Amino acid sequence: MTWRRSLARLTSLVATTLAILALAGQGLSASAAPEPALETPTSTLASALTCPTTFTHPDREPVLLVHGTVSNAAESWGWGVAPALRDQGFDVCTVDLPDYSRPDIQVSAEYVVHAIDAIYQSTGRKVDVVGHSQGNLQLRWAVKWWPHLQARVDDMVNLANPANGIVGGSAFCIVPCIPAATQFSLGSRFLDALNAGDPTPGPISYTSIYSLTDEAILPFTTAIVDGAKNISVQSVCPGRIVTHVGFLYDSVAFRLTVDALSHSGSASPGRMPFGKCLDVNLPGVTVAEATAATAVVVAAAGVRLVGGATAWVEPPLKAYAAG
Incomplete structure (x- = not known):
């Protein structure tokens, strides 16, 4: 009868093991819910991304720059931040969000998802991402709802971030x-x-x-993100004036950005060099160039804010975000 008792015990053990594996499998399937499919055609997403023909700085993560509302990559980055980062030894990519970033941000965020994946797959390295204004919302939306990106992004730097909403949007709408x-x-x-x-x-x-x-990010506290290193320019250089467009050429904002991209962890004002507050513009940008570029951006914004498709109500949340 001993062999029968042993067989019964073995049968019970197998049944228990199978039950545990079944429960584990249920847990795994629940935690590994599929990410949203990209609704925008891949060819459209690919054509919006501009990167170097070859990535020549393997010692640093490549950088993706994401522009803000009623702008494009060239107007926001092409004359200042992008060439300055290249001079600092970074491979720089940019993405043009659809229709000057006027449509549904949930749609624009797909361009960021594709861009990060494409750069990661091309280089085999994590990507550093920098956003200005609304571009920060696309970045944060992308890493929230496509969580595989969280392992593909090293640093995220938000410049002039409307993280919690701005009165300008409410008033305009x-x-x-x-x-x-x-x-x-x-x-x-x-x-x-x-x-x-x-x-x-x-x-x-x-x-x-x-x-x-910043005349656009009001109240300024809207830029504070729980869990991020939040740094006001004035905490580094008291009395300094940096406007919304000024983030695209201010030397202190640029140095903080480079510090974040060059070190482990977030930016640290304590690593800023002596005399950090003396320079006005980032390297390579003259006062005349900054003035001219600001005029172009502001003029284009005035036209595009009223020239695009408009709506009375906010776009509905995508099913994946509606809960």
């Missing part, structure tokens, strides 16, 4: 406005979904750089 503006208005469903849970997911090093004199 008392009449039909561009869809993106409804989404970065105070109290939008988009921002509620973006900021729910962990606003800085994954092992990414987050830095948010803002200015007390």
Whole structure:
């Protein structure tokens, strides 16, 4: 009878093991929920990304720059930050968000998802990402809802970030406005979904750089992101004036950005060089160039804010974000 008892015990052990494996399998399938499919054609996403023909700086992560509202990559980055980063030894990529980043941010974010994946696959290295204004919302939306990106991004630097909504969007949208503006208005469903849970997911090093004199990011506290290293330009250089467009050429904002990209972890003002507050513009940008570029950006913004498709209501949340 001993062999029968042994067989019964073995049968019981097998049944118990199978039950445990079944439960584990259920847990794995629940935690590994599929990510949203990209709705934009791959060819369209690919054509919006501009990178060097070859990546020649293997000692540093490649950098993706994401522009803001009613702008494009050339207007925001092409004359200042991009060439300055190249001079600092970075391979720099840019992405042109659709229709000057006026449509639904959820759609524009797909361009960022594709860009990060494409750069990662081309280099086999993590990507550093830098956003200006609305571009930060696309970046944060991408890493939140496509969590595989959290292992593909090393540093995220937010410049002039409307993280929690701005009064400008709310005021502008008392009449039909561009869809993106409804989404970065105070109290939008988009921002509620973006900021729910962990606003800085994954092992990414987050830095948010803002200015007390930014006329667009009001209140300035909206730029503060829980879990990020939040740095006001004025905490580094008291009395310094940096406007919204000024982030695209300010030397202190640029140095903080480079510091974040060059070190492990977020930016640290303590590593800034002596005399850091004496320079006005980032390397290679003259006062005349900064003035001219600002005029171009502001003029284009005035036309594009009223020239795109408008709506009375905020775009509905995608099913993956609606909960």
